[in-house]
Amino acid sequence: xxxxxxxIRDLIVALPPGADRAHAVDGVSLTINPNEILCIVxxxxxxxxxxxxxxxxLLPRGVTASGGQILFGGADLLRLPPSGIRKLRxxxxxMIFQDPMxxxxxxxxxxxxxxxxxxxxxxxxxxxxxxxxxGLLAEMGLADPKALLKSFPHQLSGGQRQRVMIxxxxxxxxxxxxxxxxxxxxxxxxxxxxxxxxxxxxTERAMSVxxxxxxxxxxxxxxxxxxxxxxxxxxxEGAAAEVLxxxxxxxxxxxxxxxxxxxxxxxxxxxxxxxxxxxxxxxxFRRGGFFSGSAAVTAVDRVSLxxxxxxxxxIVxxxxxxxxxxxxxxxxLLDPDAGEILFDGxxxxxxxxxxxxxxxxxxxxxxxxxxxxxxxxxxxxxIVIAGPRAYGEDMKEARERAADxxxxxxxxxxxxxxxxxxxSGGQRQRxxxxxxxxxxxxxxxxxxxVSALDVTVQAQVLKLLDDVRQQMNLAMxxxxxxxxxxxxxxxxxxxxxxxxxxxxxxxxTVFAAPSSDYTRALxxxxxxxxxxxxx
Amino acid sequence: MRNFLRVFLSRPIPLxxxxxxxxxxxxxxxxxxxxARGPFTIVGMPLLPPGAPGLLVGSDVLGRDMAVxxxxxxxxxxxxxITSTLGAVGIGVxxxxxxxxxxxxxxxxxxxxxxxxxxxxxxxxxxVLVAFMQPSLSSTVIGIALITWPQVARVVRGEFLSxxxxxxxxxxxxxxMGDARIxxxxxxxxxxxxxxxVGSMMVGSAILTESALSxxxxxxxxxxxWGSMIGGSRSAMWVAWWTTVLPGLAIMxxxxxxxxxxxxxxxxxxxxxxx
Numbered sequence: 001x002x003x004x005x006x007x008i009r010d011l012i013v014a015l016p017p018g019a020d021r022a023h024a025v026d027g028v029s030l031t032i033n034p035n036e037i038l039c040i041v042x043x044x045x046x047x048x049x050x051x052x053x054x055x056x057x058l059l060p061r062g063v064t065a066s067g068g069q070i071l072f073g074g075a076d077l078l079r080l081p082p083s084g085i086r087k088l089r090x091x092x093x094x095m096i097f098q099d100p101m102x103x104x105x106x107x108x109x110x111x112x113x114x115x116x117x118x119x120x121x122x123x124x125x126x127x128x129x130x131x132x133x134x135g136l137l138a139e140m141g142l143a144d145p146k147a148l149l150k151s152f153p154h155q156l157s158g159g160q161r162q163r164v165m166i167x168x169x170x171x172x173x174x175x176x177x178x179x180x181x182x183x184x185x186x187x188x189x190x191x192x193x194x195x196x197x198x199x200x201x202x203t204e205r206a207m208s209v210x211x212x213x214x215x216x217x218x219x220x221x222x223x224x225x226x227x228x229x230x231x232x233x234x235x236x237e238g239a240a241a242e243v244l245x246x247x248x249x250x251x252x253x254x255x256x257x258x259x260x261x262x263x264x265x266x267x268x269x270x271x272x273x274x275x276x277x278x279x280x281x282x283x284x285f286r287r288g289g290f291f292s293g294s295a296a297v298t299a300v301d302r303v304s305l306x307x308x309x310x311x312x313x314x315i316v317x318x319x320x321x322x323x324x325x326x327x328x329x330x331x332x333l334l335d336p337d338a339g340e341i342l343f344d345g346x347x348x349x350x351x352x353x354x355x356x357x358x359x360x361x362x363x364x365x366x367x368x369x370x371x372x373x374x375x376x377x378x379x380x381x382x383i384v385i386a387g388p389r390a391y392g393e394d395m396k397e398a399r400e401r402a403a404d405x406x407x408x409x410x411x412x413x414x415x416x417x418x419x420x421x422x423x424s425g426g427q428r429q430r431x432x433x434x435x436x437x438x439x440x441x442x443x444x445x446x447x448x449x450v451s452a453l454d455v456t457v458q459a460q461v462l463k464l465l466d467d468v469r470q471q472m473n474l475a476m477x478x479x480x481x482x483x484x485x486x487x488x489x490x491x492x493x494x495x496x497x498x499x500x501x502x503x504x505x506x507x508x509t510v511f512a513a514p515s516s517d518y519t520r521a522l523x524x525x526x527x528x529x530x531x532x533x534x535x
Numbered sequence: 536m537r538n539f540l541r542v543f544l545s546r547p548i549p550l551x552x553x554x555x556x557x558x559x560x561x562x563x564x565x566x567x568x569x570x571a572r573g574p575f576t577i578v579g580m581p582l583l584p585p586g587a588p589g590l591l592v593g594s595d596v597l598g599r600d601m602a603v604x605x606x607x608x609x610x611x612x613x614x615x616x617i618t619s620t621l622g623a624v625g626i627g628v629x630x631x632x633x634x635x636x637x638x639x640x641x642x643x644x645x646x647x648x649x650x651x652x653x654x655x656x657x658x659x660x661x662x663v664l665v666a667f668m669q670p671s672l673s674s675t676v677i678g679i680a681l682i683t684w685p686q687v688a689r690v691v692r693g694e695f696l697s698x699x700x701x702x703x704x705x706x707x708x709x710x711x712m713g714d715a716r717i718x719x720x721x722x723x724x725x726x727x728x729x730x731x732x733v734g735s736m737m738v739g740s741a742i743l744t745e746s747a748l749s750x751x752x753x754x755x756x757x758x759x760x761w762g763s764m765i766g767g768s769r770s771a772m773w774v775a776w777w778t779t780v781l782p783g784l785a786i787m788x789x790x791x792x793x794x795x796x797x798x799x800x801x802x803x804x805x806x807x808x809x810x
Contacts, residue, residue, distance in 0.1 A: 333705050360711035373702035377724040386720075387710035432706070439710065 004031035005072070005175060005208050006055065012067035013050050013059065013232075024050045024063065026232035032176065037202055037209040039219045039240070041255070042229035043454040044425075048212050051229070052178050054078070055210070056095050057085040091121045094169035098181040100161035104153040110137075110164055111149030118171050136167040141197060159190035163197065170201065177202075180212045187318035188481065192525035195221055214455060216259045217484075217528030220244055228252045244532065258459040259532060260484035266312075268491045268506040274306035275475050276330070276443060281339035281349070283322075283329050299325040301499035302339070307443065312469060312476040314490030314507065316483060316522070322499035323479050327445050330477065331363050332356060344442070361391060364436035366465075368448040370428035374420040380406075380431055381416030387439045398438075405434045408471075409464060426457035430464070437468065444469070445477045450485060462489050483526055487511055495519050542803040549799020555792035559785075563609035574607040574759045575599065582775040593777045596768055601777065604764050605785055611760035612789065615675055616742040622680030623741075624734050627687025632718055632726075634688070635695025646692070649685045657682040661744065665753050672755045675748060679741050690733050694726035728804035732797055739793035746786050761786050 013025035025047040032038050042048040054065050057077060070077040072092070077085060097103045105113060114136065115129035122129075130149060137145035140163040153161060162182060169177055179198060183191040199222060202209050211222055219226055223240040228251065236249040247253045283300040300322045307313050317323040329336040332348060341349040348359060367373035374383055384405065385398040403413035409430040420428055429449055436444060446465060450458040466489050469476050480486050486493050487507055494504035495518065503516045514520045523529070543549055572578075581598040583590055592601045634645040652660075661678045668674035698704060699722065707717045746762030748754050754763050761782040768778035 331709055333708060357711050360709060363709070365706065365709050367702040367706060369702055373706055375703040375707075375721055375725070386707065386712070390710055390712040390716060435706065435710070 003034075005034050006030075006032040006210075007071040008051070008055070008068070009071070010068035011051065011054060011065065011070065013047065013054055014064050014066040016062040021232070023066075024232055025054070027068070028229070028232070028234055029068075030227055030234065030237070032208050032210055034175070034208055035202075035206045036224040037199070037211055037222055038225050038227065039211045039213060039223035040227050040229055041213055041216060041219050043214060043255075043456065045231070046229040047232040048229045049180055052095075052180055052210055052212050055176075056089060056093060056178060057082075058095075087121075090117055090174070091172045092174055093176045093178065094172070094174040095178040095180065096162070096165045096169050096182045098184050100158065100165045100185075101153060103165060104161060106153050108152075109149065110151055110153065110156075114149075114164075114168050114171055117168055121172055132171065133167070136171055137164070139170075139201070140164070140167045141193075142167075157190075158186050159193060162186065162190075162194050166194075166197065166201070170205070173205070174207065176208045176210060178210045178212075181214070182211075183218070184214070188483070188527075189318065189521055189525045191218075191527065195527065198222070215527060216244070216256050216455070216532065217526065220528030220531035228255065254456060256532065258456045259528070260459075260462075260482075260488045261532065266489070266491050266507060269308065269311040272308060274308050275344060276305075276307040277342040278303065278305045278330065279340050279342070280304055281326065281329060281336050281341065283325055283334060283336050298499050300329065300336075303496075303499075303501055304339075305494060305501075305504070307475045307477060309442070309475050310469070310473050311491045312466075312478050312489055314478045314480060314486035314493040315496060316480055316486045316493055317496035318481055318522075320498070321496040323481075323496050324447055325499075326496070327365070327447050327477060327479050331365050331445055332360075361387065361439040362441050363443045363445065364439055364441035365445040365447060366429065366432050366436055366449045368451060370425040370432065370452055373432050374428055376420055379417055379419055380423075383420070383431065384416070384434050384438055387435060391439075402434070402438060405437050406431075408437070408468070409434045424457075425453050426461055429453065429461050433464070433468070437472070440472075441474065443475045443477065445479070447479045448481065449478075451480070451482065458485070465489060483511075483522055495522065539803050543799050546799060546802070548795050549803075552792040552795025552799065555788060556796060559609055559789050559792070560613065562606050563613050566603075566606035566610055570600070570603040570606060572603070574603045576603075582771060582778070584775070585777055592781055593775070595764070595778050596771050596775075601764075601781060604759055605761070605781060607759050608761040608764055608782060608785065609789075611672070611755075611758050612742045612745060612762075612786070615672070615679065615745040615760075616738040616793075619676045619679035619683070619741045619745075620734055620737045622676065623684040623737060624687050624730065626680065626684040628691050628723075628730065630684070631688035631691025632695055632723065635692035636699055636714070636718055636722065638696070638699075642692070645688075649688050652682065652685045658744070658747070661748065662751070662753060665748060670748075670753045670755060672758060675745055675754060678748075679744050682744075683737055683741065686737070687730065687733055690729050691726060694729060695722055698722045698725055728800075731804060732801045735793055735797035735800055739790035739797075742786060742790055742793075 008028060008030045011025055011028045012023055014022065015024050028051055040048040040051060050059065050063065053059050055070055055077065059065060065078050111130055111133055114133035115126055118129045118132060134145040134149060137148055142148055142160060142163050156164065183194050186194060195218065198209065213219060219240065225238065226240050226243040227234050227237040228249065229235065230251050236243060236247065236252045243252060244256065247256060280302045281300055282298065282302055284296045284298050286296055303326055305313065315323045315326065325334065328334040330341060336349050339349060340347045343359065348356060381399065381402060384402045388398040402416065406413045406415065411427065411430050420431065423431065449465065450461050453461060462485065468474065478486065478490055490507050492505065493507050493510050495502045497518055502518050503510060503514065510519060511523065514523060577598045578600045579590065579594055579598050581594060581596050583594040585591065585593040587593060590600060595601055595604065630645050634642040661682050664678040664681060665674050668677065704717060704721055707721045745760060749760045749762030750766035752766060754760055764782040765779050772779050
């Protein structure tokens with residue numbers, strides 16, 4: 001193998017005083033060899049990102065590398081003066097980020113942003129740099145690079161933006177590319193394309209890639225070698241096949257086991273009388289305004305579905321498919337434009353707010369974002385009993401029931417006096433679920449309830465949702481972009497695209513024998529499919 | 536709360552503001568005890584300089600004790616500053632909350648009304664209002680509240696616009712809560728920090744406005760305020776500097792202290808700067 005490209009020795013990254021621990025990275029030693037992809041995998045707070053940022057000399061303010069060495073070409077990056085590290089950045093080591101929209105300057109054209117980077121390191125005229133940039137965009141598989149050079153970031157799709165970011169990173173032919181969760185913000189089909197692209201250019205250019213991810217499926221697709229991090233330490237390191245096929249450390253085994261496999265285990269429940277019947281539901285949004293004239297966008301286009309007690313219907317789709325809009329129409333956070341929603345015999349699609357109020361408590365929702373879905377100024381107790389109080393339930397009784405419900409979702413009832421910011425993401429989702437269950441709903445709508453959670457926490461919350469559904473005989477509408485998650489908890493799935501239903505049926509059937517090309521594409525895009533051993 | 540106090544008191548500037556403001560408030564509250572004879576009593580020769588026997592800061596054009604005038608003036612300035620701000624915050628929060636929460640045509644209508652108040656030169660409007668209602672303490676307070684509420688309404692509307700889309704507000708709707716309940720128990724508590732900051736700054740500007748009105752003779756003729764002290768002494772400005780400079784300094788220091796406090800509140804209540 002010869003000399004490693006980067007040799008990280010006993011790296012210690014110190015957090016500012018008052019943080020929950022002293023060291024974010026605590027004695028990490030890693031090497032990256034020429035022409036290989038090293039994946040660092042771990043959950044949030046494992047120190048994987050800070051390790052990568054330390055290599056780049058981009059640690060956030062207040063966070064310092066207090067010990068160890070990062071050797072690159074004979075020099076210790078941690079002891080290089082700012083001017084020295086600036087010369088390396090972009091030229092020898094380049095980086096791409098999770099959110100390409102935030103990493104691109106919104107008021108400068110794509111072309112300018114790439115040439116600026118090239119000309120910061122090489123004295124060549126703008127015209128020549130532009131030609132280079134155009135060539136790079138073509139290499140990234142982007143159509144019509146000439147037009148793209150003149151566009152602004154907001155005119156591009158998420159996948160295009162990430163390709164532009166990669167083109168920028170590669171513009172000076174770096175020896176090492178650091179990719180920090182580069183596909184986490186992307187749709188699954190786009191993710192698959194970007195992963196393929198990174199793999200392809202890595203091989204073509206024989207460069208090294210340091211790939212940060214939380215997803216073992218992505219690791220299975222990408223890695224030559226893997227390092228698993230937890231609490232700032234590397235718990236296991238080795239060749240990808242070895243770590244994935246024969247994990248030594250119990251934490252690695254738990255992480256791999258928690259990855260949903262995309263195989264359906266649940267049989268459809270017997271459909272007696274449906275509790276909810278949605279027929280030909282449509283919802284349009286008006287977009288544009290003063291200067292551009294307004295145009296109607298159809299977010300949900302004549303969608304029909306049924307839902308029975310005790311069953312979970314998954315609504316799967318990528319961003320913009322209308323799945324969340326559909327859910328918000330069913331719970332009447334949005335007013336549908338056409339169609340009917342028959343709930344227990346009554347059409348709630350056009351009910352007035354007054355008539356709807358007594359029915360509201362029977363349809364409840366768990367939201368996506370564990371941080372914005374709980375009022376930061378109320379205690380957990382106040383949040384959980386707010387619903388029953390709005391219906392006039394006695395304070396003492398509500399608090400007693402709240403204690404029971406909190407216990408049901410796996411929280412200590414003593415948490416009632418604490419505020420949401422004192423809890424982790426998974427615990428917050430439990431609080432959100434408790435709030436919904438306090439009203440004893442018939443239908444629970446879960447809108448991407450686990451997409452913001454770490455994979456081990458995700459598995460726990462999914463299990464909890466399924467347990468609660470069984471115990472309370474709930475009908476559940478489960479909205480997700482993740483086929484693997486849908487397979488785990490849904491009896492039936494409905495695949496949506498551009499506001500329309502592409503395919504629906506029992507989960508097992510849809511996954512084993514999809515009838516539409518789009519569903520097949522979604523299934524094929526699942527990272528690590530078939531490469532992870534069954535549990 | 537403990538965190539808030541720690542941040543607020545850890546910086547010298549808000550602390551200085553708080554101390555100065557406390558001294559002014561104490562002076563205002565204790566004025567009737569310290570100087571039972573009232574601010575209009577003539578105690579000696581006019582225009583005696585500071586340090587004259589029995590007169591700490593001299594006498595004014597009519598031979599009244601300047602120290603007594605300053606202490607009683609503080610009562611009026613603070614009273615006007617605080618009550619008019621409360622009035623403005625009340626109107627502003629109500630209209631801003633309704634406009635921001637409901638949006639649509641109601642928002643358009645309320646914002647056009649707000650702009651109507653903002654595009655008229657506010658001091659001219661104030662003079663007309665006060666002259667129309669007869670100069671008195673209450674007309675001053677009402678007038679100032681009527682010209683200053685639009686800035687509160689704008690801030691509150693902006694906060695409500697961004698907060699109403701948050702998931703916890705949607706969750707409250709799905710729980711079956713009514714609009715009034717959502718506005719007051721869910722959204723308003725989260726919109727409080729900027730309202731408090733704007734309010735603290737407005738107290739200072741209301742004191743300035745009251746001074747300007749009194750200086751022009753549009754204040755309550757039966758009450759002595761810092762502004763009316765300056766207005767009444769302007770003929771003696773060149774022979775007895777203390778008659779105008781001292782009330783002017785009192786206004787300046789009090790407004791400065793309030794701005795310091797507002798600045799400190801802004802830092803302490805802003806979660807992004809809390810660390």
